[in-house]
Amino acid sequence: ESTRNKLIQLLAENKESYISGQMLSDQLHISRSAIWKHMKELERDGYEIEAKSKRGYRIIKSPEKITENTILWGLKTNWLGKKVIHREMTSSTQILAHQAAKQNEGHGTIVVADEQTTGRGRMSRTWHSKKGSGMWLSMILKPELPPYLAPQLTLLTAVALADTISEISNTKPLIKWPNDILFSNQKKCAGILTELQAEQDKIQYVVIGIGLNVNQELSDWPDEIQERATSLSIETNKQWEIQSIMQHFLSEFEQTYDNYMVKGFSEIKKRWEAYGFKLGELITIQNLHETRRAIFSGIAEDGALLIKNEDGSLEKLYSGEIDWFNKGDR
Ligand code: BTX
Structure with a gap:
């Protein structure tokens, strides 16, 4: 498997040019006939590979299927x-x-x-x-x-x-x-x-x-x-x-x-x-006891949502009690 991965990487790095069988064999420490076998397998996976004598191999097209x-x-x-x-x-x-x-x-x-x-x-x-x-x-x-x-x-x-x-x-x-x-x-x-x-x-x-x-x-x-x-x-x-x-x-x-x-x-x-969606805008905050509005003013260092209340005080919110789409208004 890991030889395959290295092979694909070498071919991918050389997309525009050919890479010789000898070079691949040196880099991957496998024989040239083993390289050839790998190429056949890649073709079965849907790759199109061009092989030119004296120049080497090149990937022309990768398969659409994800593997x-x-x-x-x-x-x-x-x-x-x-x-x-x-x-x-x-x-x-x-x-x-x-x-x-x-x-x-x-x-x-x-x-x-x-x-x-x-x-x-x-x-x-x-x-x-x-x-x-x-x-x-x-x-x-x-x-x-x-x-x-x-x-x-x-x-x-x-x-x-x-x-x-x-x-x-x-x-x-x-x-x-x-x-x-x-x-x-x-x-x-x-x-x-x-x-x-x-x-x-x-x-x-x-x-x-x-x-x-x-x-x-x-x-x-x-x-x-x-x-x-x-x-x-x-x-x-x-x-x-x-x-x-x-x-x-x-x-x-x-x-x-x-x-x-x-x-x-x-x-x-x-x-x-x-x-940030609605950053700087009024958002609606709901909990068990009340519904109120406040300005979404940013995010805090700990990832919390920062809101600014009507009295100017800043507050952190941690969970999803926010009605982002103001459904309550409709
Ligand atoms: P969430 O809980 O914020 O959003 C889930 C809600 O989004 C659902 O209840 C539904 O209303 C709506 N929803 C469901 N499917 C889609 C969809 N394809 N597009 C838009 N809205 C949808 C969000 O959770 C996090 C989702 C993570 C999904 C990835 S996929 C790879 C990985 N594997 C896995 O099982 N989950 C994560």
Whole structure:
């Protein structure tokens, strides 16, 4: 397997030119006939490979179908996604990722599925994950952070995802605190689910799940979801290649994460606030006893939502008692 991965990487780095059988054989420490056998297998996986005598090999086309190899091919990260667990169908990539992490799968391993039968959101809600229509991805991370800082990872992920969406599709995504990406039409195109395994003062691992709607049409969802959901395809009127979006996201996430580990949260906070849905506006806060309005004025160092009350006092909110769409007014 790992020879295959290295081979694909060598070919990917040399996309524009040929790489000789001798060179591959030297780098991978296998015979030239073994190289040839690997090439035949890649072709069975859907790669188109050109072999020219005296010049060598070159990948012309990668398969459209997602496989562990096609994700690795062209991936420009240093540590994230270097190990890929891919399934055509699974219950939830979160469940698989937790199992893998418990079996000691390392920092940076990712789990990807074409289809999830019981994709999950927060508080055991359902995440619709139709086959081949979106990026259903879970990342195993082992950050050296105290558990109370884990919410920052959700905000960091949202920033990397919003950057990815705006860079590739030229749209203007917004982040709805704490974990959704939507557009100005208030329709949701992505959700993030951070699940933590921790001891008192130490994170053992986190699994960050990302569901990004890519190529769905509205009719792919049940009625109640249609009112609230959208996909990149619906927003831009074109089909998108899920693999390349994933590769872009993984690079963006890795850079953002590495930078955060060195420099801390303040840069993330700035980037987040540039995307913040309803930032600076009045929002409605509900709890058991009352409904009131306050200005959403930013996010705090610990990932909490900062509001400014009518009397000018600042307050932190931690959970979802916010009525973002002012349903109470309608
Ligand atoms: P959430 O709890 O904030 O959002 C879930 C809610 O969003 C649902 O109750 C439903 O109303 C709505 N919804 C369900 N499916 C979709 C969809 N495809 N598009 C838009 N809205 C929808 C958000 O949770 C976190 C979701 C994480 C999903 C990823 S996918 C990879 C990984 N594996 C897994 O099982 N979950 C994560």
